[in-house]
Amino acid sequence: MNTHQNRFSVQSKVSALIESRLFQSFITTVIVLNAISIGLETYAFFKPYQKVFFIVDCLFLTIFVIELSLKLFVQKQHFFKNNWNVFDFVIVAGSLILYNTNFVSVLRIFRVLRVLRTITSVPSLRRIVNALFMAIPTISSVIILMSIIFYVYAVIGTMFFSAIAPEYFGNLQLSLLTLFQTFTLESWASGIFRPIFAESGWSWLYFVSFIIIATFIMINLIVGEIVNNAQKISQEIEDETGELKEDTKEIKELRAEVKELKALLETYITQNEKKD
Template sequence: MRSSENLSKFVMDIRFNRFITALIIFNAVLIGLETFPTIYQEYHTYFVIIDLIILAIFTLEVILKIIVLKKRFFTNGWNIFDFVIVLGSLILYSTPFVSVLRIFRVLRVFRTITTIPTLRRIVAALFMAVPTISSVLLIMTIIFYVYAILGTSFYGDISPEYFGDIFLSFVTLFQIFTLESWASGIFRPIFAEEPWSWLYFLSFIVIATFIMINLIVGEIVNNAQKITDDFEEEAEEIKDDTSEIKELRKEIREIKEMLQK
């Protein structure tokens, strides 16, 4: 019983969590260094040995968590994510599927999210915003479609390389949406021949880029704030429970002292 409690304290200890986080960051740096051919070829053996050690530590971490948490381990999505990455890395390590193994090795970097609570809250906020984002994306698709038809109709003859058909118009509108070289490359040549074209381009940028993106960002920020508020409420409840327990212990102590007298 004592040994299981000690193991649980060790696995759940913040210092152990920080060590795993540091190891994940080190692993990320290592994977980045492997992209330099000269460094990787010269120190190939060291890279392989260090990677095996890191994988062994990650495997041990998952095993220890399963021992401590038992069935509860698989009720947490982040734990399942860690388990799949580690298991995938172990299965594929000595197989010819090198490209798939590389994907699993790179995915280890995402384990940073599982070890840092603030990052988990941001990701949770992002997933909470999915229904709203889906609605916004649907509206954006309609806007893109309408503007693609208008662009093909109005500017197909003037600039066929950008608005020759609806598919080219979609690609062009996406470039305008990203604000990448839209003025000099797309807008000005058309504007030189069609002075009223500025209405088309500016209205699309205002509606699609500014309004829609702000809607998505606003929804994510609201969800992040909601999660933070919930977290603070839970923290306050824990504090209240802790203070009540302290009061009860104090009262029990006083009763014991009275009985001893």
């Protein structure tokens, strides 16, 4: 019985440790420093310090292993129900298993993605990411619609402009690549549109209509959906905060009533004692 109680006590202490703000800040700092160290290794003038970077990398990896071990000790089977925990486990376990192979350099780069975990510690970033995830179904529908638009315009462009600009519209693949460049608005006027417009006067209708539909309307649909979801999340937070404020107000009122009742009881008892 005492052994079970001691184990439960240790587990509670470890749980309090890993959930504390200080521990979370420490891990976040280590993740950021790890990302910075991996980035610094890409510079040539840091090559003489490879041994130092190796020791630092081992230190970071040890900290990550300790963190995961503590979480596994506390959360047990519930550990893998959290997607961030699964992500951390795959990256760290892969780094340990493949440490002496050629794949470890790739995994070490993927460990930079652990910086994404800082999202969970910043409420505003977490709200934006949640809004983005909520918008995924709508974004998927918009992407499908954009794919259809790209295909239709690619076919039209190949049919009408393949002879004028074969380097841009010579076949369907080139047309799709050209439309993607136009979609990004990168040198589309001087590089693509002007030479074709000199040969075909109506080509402006083709390019302008594509930019309006694909770039302006579709992108605004995606941005609008994300903004709407962010507003919904903010509204839900405000509603929850309002409910908490109401509950706090009711608790204060109940405390005031209890104090009044206590005062009345004390007065009543004092009066009875005087009568006796």
